[in-house]
Amino acid sequence: MTTITARSAGQGSPAASAAIATEDLRKTYKSSRGDVEAVRGIGLDIPQGEFFGLLGPNGAGKSTTIGMLTTLVAPTGGRAWVAGHDVTRDTVAVKRRIGVVTQNNTLDMQLTVAENLEYRSRFFGLPKAVAARRAAQLIEAFGLGDRKNAMADQLSGGQARRLMIARALVHQPDVLFLDEPTAGLDPQTRVNLWEILRVLHSRGQTILLTTHYMEEAEALCDRIAVVDHGRVLAEGTLDQLLADSGAQTVVTVRFEEQVPDGLDEESGLAGRPGVGRVEADGDQLRVFASDSEGLLGDLIGLGTKCGLHVRDAVQAKPSLETAFLALTGREYRE
Amino acid sequence: MAVNLRGDGSPTPPTARPTAKTAVIPDARANGAAGTGAADAPVPEAVAALITDAPVPHPTLLKTFGAMMAREFRVLGRNAPSTFIRAVMQPLLFAFVFAYVLPKIGSGFSTGSAGAGANATGVSFATILVPGLMGSMFLMQGMFGTTMPLVMEFSWQRTIEDRALAPVPIRVLAVQKITAGAIQAFIGAAIVFPVVYWVHAPGQGPHVHVSNWFLLLVVMVFASTLTAAMGLWLGTVVDPRKIQMIFAVVLLPATMLGCVYYPWSALHVIRWLQILVLINPMVYMTEGLRAALTPQLGHMALWAILLVLVGGTFVFGALAARTFRNRVVN
Numbered sequence: 001m002t003t004i005t006a007r008s009a010g011q012g013s014p015a016a017s018a019a020i021a022t023e024d025l026r027k028t029y030k031s032s033r034g035d036v037e038a039v040r041g042i043g044l045d046i047p048q049g050e051f052f053g054l055l056g057p058n059g060a061g062k063s064t065t066i067g068m069l070t071t072l073v074a075p076t077g078g079r080a081w082v083a084g085h086d087v088t089r090d091t092v093a094v095k096r097r098i099g100v101v102t103q104n105n106t107l108d109m110q111l112t113v114a115e116n117l118e119y120r121s122r123f124f125g126l127p128k129a130v131a132a133r134r135a136a137q138l139i140e141a142f143g144l145g146d147r148k149n150a151m152a153d154q155l156s157g158g159q160a161r162r163l164m165i166a167r168a169l170v171h172q173p174d175v176l177f178l179d180e181p182t183a184g185l186d187p188q189t190r191v192n193l194w195e196i197l198r199v200l201h202s203r204g205q206t207i208l209l210t211t212h213y214m215e216e217a218e219a220l221c222d223r224i225a226v227v228d229h230g231r232v233l234a235e236g237t238l239d240q241l242l243a244d245s246g247a248q249t250v251v252t253v254r255f256e257e258q259v260p261d262g263l264d265e266e267s268g269l270a271g272r273p274g275v276g277r278v279e280a281d282g283d284q285l286r287v288f289a290s291d292s293e294g295l296l297g298d299l300i301g302l303g304t305k306c307g308l309h310v311r312d313a314v315q316a317k318p319s320l321e322t323a324f325l326a327l328t329g330r331e332y333r334e
Numbered sequence: 335m336a337v338n339l340r341g342d343g344s345p346t347p348p349t350a351r352p353t354a355k356t357a358v359i360p361d362a363r364a365n366g367a368a369g370t371g372a373a374d375a376p377v378p379e380a381v382a383a384l385i386t387d388a389p390v391p392h393p394t395l396l397k398t399f400g401a402m403m404a405r406e407f408r409v410l411g412r413n414a415p416s417t418f419i420r421a422v423m424q425p426l427l428f429a430f431v432f433a434y435v436l437p438k439i440g441s442g443f444s445t446g447s448a449g450a451g452a453n454a455t456g457v458s459f460a461t462i463l464v465p466g467l468m469g470s471m472f473l474m475q476g477m478f479g480t481t482m483p484l485v486m487e488f489s490w491q492r493t494i495e496d497r498a499l500a501p502v503p504i505r506v507l508a509v510q511k512i513t514a515g516a517i518q519a520f521i522g523a524a525i526v527f528p529v530v531y532w533v534h535a536p537g538q539g540p541h542v543h544v545s546n547w548f549l550l551l552v553v554m555v556f557a558s559t560l561t562a563a564m565g566l567w568l569g570t571v572v573d574p575r576k577i578q579m580i581f582a583v584v585l586l587p588a589t590m591l592g593c594v595y596y597p598w599s600a601l602h603v604i605r606w607l608q609i610l611v612l613i614n615p616m617v618y619m620t621e622g623l624r625a626a627l628t629p630q631l632g633h634m635a636l637w638a639i640l641l642v643l644v645g646g647t648f649v650f651g652a653l654a655a656r657t658f659r660n661r662v663v664n
Contacts, residue, residue: 029664072495073664096393096501106495109486110409119408122401123500125393134389141380172388196381203385 019083019175019206020046020069026077027064027230038064040230041078046208046223048174051201053221054210055320061230062210063103066179069208070100083174096124099168103179105160107152113163114139114148117170124171131170138166142196158189165196176200178209182216194220214320226324238320245323248276249292250316253299254284256309267302269295283311393501399510402497406514421475421522425467425529432595433460433534460540462631464530465623466594468523469557469616473588475522476561480515481569481577488574488661498662508566508658512651515562520554542627549636553622556643560615563650570657592616597624599632618642 027039039061046052054062067073069082071091080087083097108116114135121131139148142162147155155163161181168176178197182190197220201207211217217224218238225235234241264270264280274291285303287295292315300310410417437459487494497507530540544550568580591611593601598621601608611617621634622643633639 067664070499072498072662092501092503095499096391098499100495100499102492102495104492104495106493108405108493108496110412111405115405115408119401119405120496121391122404123393123398123497124391125397125501126389126391130389137380137387138384141384169384169388171391171393172385199381200385203382205385 018045018081019048019050020044020052020081020208022065022069022078022080024078025065025068025075025080027061027068027073028076038230039068039075042227042230042232044225044232046206048206049204051197051207051209051220051222053217053224054208054227055212055214055217055224056210056227057212060212060227062212062227063179064230065227066100066177066208066210070098070177071095096171097174099171099173099176101161101164101168101176101178101181103183105164107155107160107163107167109151109153112149112151113144113155116152116163116167120167121170126171134170138170142166158185158192161185161189161193162196165193169200175206175208178207180210180212182211182213190216214324218320224320226320234323241320241323242318243290245318248288248290248318249295250286250288250314251292251295251299252284252286252314252316253296253303253310254312254314255303256283256311257307258283259285259303259308260306263302263306269298269302395502395506398500398502399506402500402507402510403514406510410518417518420478421471421518421525422529424474425471425526426533428463428467428470429460429530429533432463433458433530433538433540437535437538458534458538458540460530460534460538461542461628462597463595464526464540464542465627466592466596466620467526467530468554468623469592469620470589470594471523471526472519472554472557472561472619473585473592473616476515476519476558477565477568477580477585479518480511480562480565481580483511484566484569485574485577488570494662504659504662505655507662508655509651511658512559512562512566512654515565516555516558519558519561523554523558543630544627545629546626550623550626552640553619553626553643556640556647557619557622560619560643560647560650563647563654564615566654567650567657570654570661588614588616593620597621597631598634615642615646618646 022042022044024041024043025039026037026041029036029038042061042065044052054065056062064073068075069080069087071087071094075088082094085093085097087094108119111119114132117135117138118128118131121134122128126134136148139145142165144159144163144166147159152160152163165178165181181197182193185193194216197207197209201220209217209221221238223235223237224241226233226241234244236244259280259282261280264278264285267278267285269275269287270278274289274293275295276288276290278285278287280286285299287299289295296313296315300313303310484494498504500507527542534540568584569577572580591607592614593611593616598608598611598617601611618634618639622636622639624631624633625636625639
């Protein structure tokens, strides 16, 4: 199978220009029961300041990819650069420039909330007093003030995840890696975290997020790479992904009365650029289009001209779920 | 008329699906933050300020190493009562039984020819026991101090990743763990002195004379570092779930055959055993301590002691750094 990469063309040296760049990145785990190809040649090119999503089901290779980019997993093939540094040859420089929120709770359970932040700050060379101030600032910003003296193992799932994000930010990283940051959290906590991430991104923070929640990728990411079985299946903005996958927007208008016979053919909409087909179905008039600009108004106007009264109207954009279906030929499995 | 923008294609869906352009993220604080409480919701302005107001870090290997050690002392301090009890119980019980109970009940405890020699020169069994107990403490505390944290750090949560992401090579983290274990071992062994000084039957106190402080320091430093390095090596090659096996397979035989209760020279009557125990690093620790603390009792050749303690520290240190890195980096 041909490897599809998420690399933009003609962008020069990956080490110099991108926040994250990979070339044919591979990871094969050896085991007595046979080799497991977790990542099979992934290419990424993520500019600074971008919120990039790796979307795929469990076992797709997302966490292994993040592991390689954060120096915790050794690649078995290809190359990768983070903030201009090779992840295999210059691991210390990479670690200086990244913040990582892993999928598991890797907080230091023998320390309090404040100590987790203070010692992480000191690991990155901040003097003790500065580290304490930075910890207090992070605790306040992340709403952990009333838990600052609690041991890390006494936090709820949402609090622990917020502390992990705070901890990843102590040293002002160039790139923030988030591996399934909202997995297992309740909807409200998830929304809280989304808000944090949106604010961080709005301030120019480069973020690489892995998720198996489609709505999360849709809501947060500038660009998305759909990953499955260790490969990038497609990459781009949401609109590009949907367009590439052939998914179309469906504009439906429901009237109080039955749609007259032949109105779908007489409407003239079928000949417009970007419009796939027009169909009348009882009291509904439906249009499938890759470019839905102005279609809703046109349909309502058409019905009104024929003496119909509008009861309801829907513009259903194609979703990542339909795109995934189109790309893989099978249902999305979380 | 109701105009809906949703993604499931039906005119009247029960729920709406957000998209990149249409997703509405509710305000967490305005919603009352059910489940987390509005009070502990993050403050966006403060989060934004974290980026603009962030201090510029200047990590160096030394600063990071120092911070890791500071973290270690913080944890040790927090667990001080349990750490102290763990460190003091073994020498206390040993000294109580061997230096107090047995002499009191007149068991006629014999140390063989070495013991006879010791008795002939008026040396109590406690005197023989001090270096042995210290060696035993090195092994217990050094290995305990490095292997036990690994059980949690390499469990499924892999909390080791917290420090593995610190801006230093992984081998520096290994050296830090060995250093922390060695300090625990050093303190654990030093605790033996006051214990045996206070706990003994009348006339059975140890007669310890440090003839060479430098030698004592060298032996103690390398013995504690060697045991910590061995602990890290074993802790990274053995499955964390089977870590208890180390105590049965390694610690117990090493202690029982480590010349704790008798000098190595006394084993000459069982020649095959005297040669066999040479594979036990603990023999060199106890014999080194005898050379520094009770030279009057005789000891193994110094060159052999120092060769194994110093060489073993570097060999096991290198091995441990390698296996530790292999465990941290998949």
